Amino acid sequence: xxxxxxxxxxxxxxxxxxxxxxxxxxxxxxxxxxxxxxxxxxxxxxxxxxxxxxxxxxxxxxxxxxxxxxxxxxxxxxxxxxxxxxxxxxxxxxxxxxxxxxxxxxxxxxxxxxxxxxxxxxxxxxxxxxxxxxxxxxxxxxxxxxxxxxxxxxxxxxxxxxxxxxxxxxxxxxxxxxxxxxxxxxxxxxxxxxxxxxxxxxxxxxxxxxxxxxxxxxxxxxxxxxxxxxxxxxxxxxxxxxxxxxxxxxxxxxxxxxxxxxxxxxxxxxxxxxxxxxxxxxxxxxxxxxxxxxxxxxxxxxxxxxxxxxxxxxxxxxxxxxxxxxxxxxxxxxxxxxxxxxxxxxxxxxxxxxxxxxxxxxxxxxxxx
Numbered sequence: 001x002x003x004x005x006x007x008x009x010x011x012x013x014x015x016x017x018x019x020x021x022x023x024x025x026x027x028x029x030x031x032x033x034x035x036x037x038x039x040x041x042x043x044x045x046x047x048x049x050x051x052x053x054x055x056x057x058x059x060x061x062x063x064x065x066x067x068x069x070x071x072x073x074x075x076x077x078x079x080x081x082x083x084x085x086x087x088x089x090x091x092x093x094x095x096x097x098x099x100x101x102x103x104x105x106x107x108x109x110x111x112x113x114x115x116x117x118x119x120x121x122x123x124x125x126x127x128x129x130x131x132x133x134x135x136x137x138x139x140x141x142x143x144x145x146x147x148x149x150x151x152x153x154x155x156x157x158x159x160x161x162x163x164x165x166x167x168x169x170x171x172x173x174x175x176x177x178x179x180x181x182x183x184x185x186x187x188x189x190x191x192x193x194x195x196x197x198x199x200x201x202x203x204x205x206x207x208x209x210x211x212x213x214x215x216x217x218x219x220x221x222x223x224x225x226x227x228x229x230x231x232x233x234x235x236x237x238x239x240x241x242x243x244x245x246x247x248x249x250x251x252x253x254x255x256x257x258x259x260x261x262x263x264x265x266x267x268x269x270x271x272x273x274x275x276x277x278x279x280x281x282x283x284x285x286x287x288x289x290x291x292x293x294x295x296x297x298x299x300x301x302x303x304x305x306x307x308x309x310x311x312x313x314x315x316x317x318x319x320x321x322x323x324x325x326x327x328x329x330x331x332x333x334x335x336x337x338x339x340x341x342x343x344x345x346x347x348x349x350x351x352x353x354x355x356x357x358x359x360x361x362x363x364x365x366x367x368x369x
Contacts, residue, residue: 023237023295025288027293032237047085048299048305057321059077060320060321062270063325064324065270077264078290083102087104089239097166098138113320125338144178146169149182156192157190165249166242167195170198186225193249202264202268227259228257233262241258337358
């Protein structure tokens, strides 16, 4: 297959540089004139471990949904490098605004996978304390987190804090008005925010070619801030580019848009069937760029890991999957009245009336027994 239709090079004009890459699909380190990265063997093994464990519990979540244990799940299969690489670039004091697929970022921030699944099982309205991890709750409204992140970043700047903010969204969200408004406010206020777009090539069934006439990273220029296109299946390049963008933000130089070219190897969500709209040859093309396989190839090529290491990671991943499976099945049903908790920070008359009505309704079932 040529460039057309693969997503990697489609729509790049003569003036567009190749995406930043530090690791080829064959697992060879390469240099880049603007971005470099120094990583230890332990760090390389750590990146591999995080990607592999994230992929494993993501696969377990898909299986649990198929068994009726989760109402829905948004798989991240294929996007591990974009998420783990960018998450590794953040500092503990940075604040992250995800959408609903950033399971790898959540993992790196210490959020228990069971907390993610409690939301998709419908037994919790959030799942974790955002301030404990500096990782905001998932937001199912497309594009909205970019506005939340921009406002938060403006506050960070007013506080003269030395941290940065990063907001995740997809190529489909980039077509939303919320994203355009976030770009405008971030630019004119020099907000310390990084907009991290995971361009996984499909907004459900709409290909990226039907969403934009120009590469997405170029949109930043229209708002007056830098845009960078990175190979999103190259965990080293993603780490280097995101680290530079976060430092750019912390220095007071304002926002950056990162377009991470990756691929959603699975469905948009478990309610979706990509075989109805996506060419099989395109899926095969991207399978050859698997982010985990290319880092494993590097570890093997440079003799930085042996079969014992890979077996230990596999065993750890299997144990995590078992813990997740048992944990999800053991989640208790919530108190029905808890749906009205946290609506307002203080008691509210209308909410109390609704609570009384719901309580009486539920009591009716008890009386019928």
